[in-house]
Amino acid sequence: MPIVAQSTDTTDWVSRFADEVIEESERRAPGKPIVVASGLSPSGFVHLGNLREVMTPHLVADEIRRRGHQVRHLISWDDYDRYRKVPKGIPGVTEESHAEHIGRPLTAVPAPDGSAYPNWAEHFKAAMIKSLAQLGVDFEGISQTEQYTSGVYREQILHAMKHRADIDAILAQYRTKPKAAQKQSQKPVDEAELEAGEGSGAASEDDGSSGSAGYFPYKPYCGNCEKDFTTVTAYDDDTTEMTYSCTACRFSEVVRLSEFNRGKLVWKVDWPMRWAYEGVVFEPSGVDHSSPGSSFQVGGQIVGLFGGEQPIGPMYAFVGISGMAKMSSSRGGVLTPADALKIMEPQILRWLYARRKPNQAIKIAFDQEIQRLYDEWDKLDAKVADGSALPADNAAHSRAVRVAAGELPRTTRTLPYRTLASVADISAGDQDQALRILSELDPANPLISLNEARPRYDKAEAWINTHVPADQRTIVHEEPDGELLKSLDEQAQQSLRLLLDGLEEHWSLDGLTHLVYAVPKVQAGFSADATSKELPPEIKTAQRSFFALLYHLLVGRDTGPRLPTLLLAVGQDRVRKLLGE
Structure with a gap:
């Protein structure tokens, strides 16, 4: 891998992160492609807030590529996550049509009615993939459904189950802290902020379940109803025999986890496992992931159990509209x-x-x-x-x-x-x-x-x-406003004559811009080329009145598109007609 001098531009955040990522990658895995990552959950529309999860590492990865390094930008599609709730505002989706699927993997939920895609996850992934192509984002997509159901993570799952007591001890340090902090601050939880984490696995922040048999960082999907309303009730480290029961359908079974591919690690364990498995050096996280006890913070401790290190991970702020x-x-x-x-x-x-x-x-x-x-x-x-x-x-x-x-x-x-x-x-x-x-904007070109x-x-x-909105759209008059034209005083009539006299000579965007501002100046006895510094404040008032008159005569409103553009759009013949020539 070539050694490239660090950027000296301290004002460019992308270059600074690229410097840091290249250096860190050389320390962790010299000579190997640099890995940056994003995670998106196709639980519904992947929105512009989620896009920051992709654009932040994309920009850094692209800078690294420009410097001649090999880099992989992974996008993990968290399509094996559970279907949490029926989203609102999606055509072809209602509580009646989709509520029964809550608890199933996103890839096991039917797509909205009329979709060309085989399931819910693929439907919402498709639009995002198309947008990323338009944005020039080069990435490798990883389906977590494929990873889990094909047994790719089997060793990592068995390892997590074997070290479940260590994982539980780490998580136990944080389980009561967020509630205590909330109680102390007396600040109400902003549900919108919590839900804004959707798209990267933050929505549930699941850390596993504890029961009479102890803590387990693994959640099976039920073999009968396919939902995750399940509880592991027994596990044998030697044989990997696992017993679980489902509260939704009362089904239970005993399986060998070394052969079982219908379940996943809970989110707070799943994420750091993937950091280690993929060798991720850079991955950002939203503000929802960065509070004490959240997945990114806890993952920094759990990742070591899988033999990895936490990525360099800037916190990114929300995106508003x-x-x-x-x-x-x-x-x-x-x-x-x-x-x-x-x-x-x-x-x-x-x-x-x-x-x-x-x-x-x-x-x-x-x-x-x-x-x-x-x-x-x-x-x-x-x-x-x-x-x-x-x-x-x-x-x-x-x-x-x-x-x-x-x-x-x-x-x-x-x-x-x-x-x-x-x-x-x-x-x-x-x-x-x-x-x-x-x-006609620029007749010369x-x-x-x-x-x-x-x-x-x-x-x-x-x-x-x-x-x-429809009431803000521009509708040009078909016929002159005769009553308004008759009511104009001599000064207003003169302003229209000055404008009409100059149309032919000034018929371009720049020319009409000069003309509409010049009319009130000339009427007041100033040069058409006089600057604002040379003019008294009353000229600006006269200009606004003149503009309002033109808007009323052309479109029947006080305001509208920029007058030079409007005049060009209406056309010279029609302008003359509507202004009473």
Whole structure:
């Protein structure tokens, strides 16, 4: 493995973690591929909060690849986890249709009605896999159903059962601490925060069961009803004979654990077992995993029993959505990577995760803020192009637009998102009209085909159609508002004449921008090119009044899309008609 000098850029969190992971991997397993890991439970929609579980190690793995090292990014699909509850908000799923499957492995639960996939887990994995491909995430997927049912972990299971007293002693140190801390603080538990851990195994935080026969870190699925409402009642270390009973169907049986493949280690033992088995050097964990007694903290002690070490594991903060509370897969109404990729290009979504350190919260915009987000991105893009971007911003941009294997596909002609959204809004699906408007934005360099503006145009159109309320959509008048035109005083009429006189000369995005701001200046006796520093405050008031008048005459509202874009969209002939010429 090549030795690469450590990064000197102390502002880039990805480079810093890559330095640390490379060094740690050389210490633990010199010469072997570096292993980073993520874990996702397809218990429902894999949402944008869960995506941070993947993007954090992906970005680090990609940096390591750029430096010439071999690296494996494992995504463990926790599809052998139990089906805990019937999630809300999933088409084709009701309490009546799916409640009977609670307690079964996710791969044994029927997919939602109408799904093309064989079971619940595969249905929800598929959408995430497709999104990760669009995001350029290179990973190796591991099905825990396949691992457990094929006997891959047999030695680890037997080892855990043999050392169950040691595991129990570690867990016993923490079992009462969270409750005591909660009682002391008198702070109510935020259920949304607890459920936000879904997607990486945190939901149950199961540490096994203790009964008259002692503690056992293994949970069999019942041989009769296939559910995990089971209790191990006896186990023989020499013969590996295990007796269990099911409280759901009253079934019981004796099996040889050395031959039995229908069960799994409890989560707090399962996770550290996998760290040791896979040789994981880097794996992040959510805040729900990082409190005293949680799986990541306890796993750091249990992993040694399996001959491994705890990964380097930064805690990552929650991901929020503009106007929404924290996401929870079981509560319904969550937004997924697929939802985000319908309205934003992969580069933008990657950038949101790359530019913030893992312990900093992320807010993803599905409301009007997405326009400001794109403006911010385009400014950064320009700074990177001219070499004026700061090192950390430059690094985040680089991680957004390319991976080690090459650049992600991008829009050929990057027109402003807010402009594209306005055009999509006004043209209402008429692509010929959309192309006409966009080709007039810059007459000196006209858009020849709508494909030049794709996929950004398609993302903006999808945002308009799915996230802008109907009462905020733009509907241009068919006929002039005669009553309003008749009521205008001489000054208002003069402002319209000045605008109409300048349309022909200024028919471009920049030209119309100059014109609409210039009209109130000229009316007040100033030059059309006068700057804001040269103008009294009253001019801004006059400009706002003029804009409101134009909006009322064109769309019947006080506000709307940016006026230059709106004028281009309406077309010169129709503008003249609606403004009373």
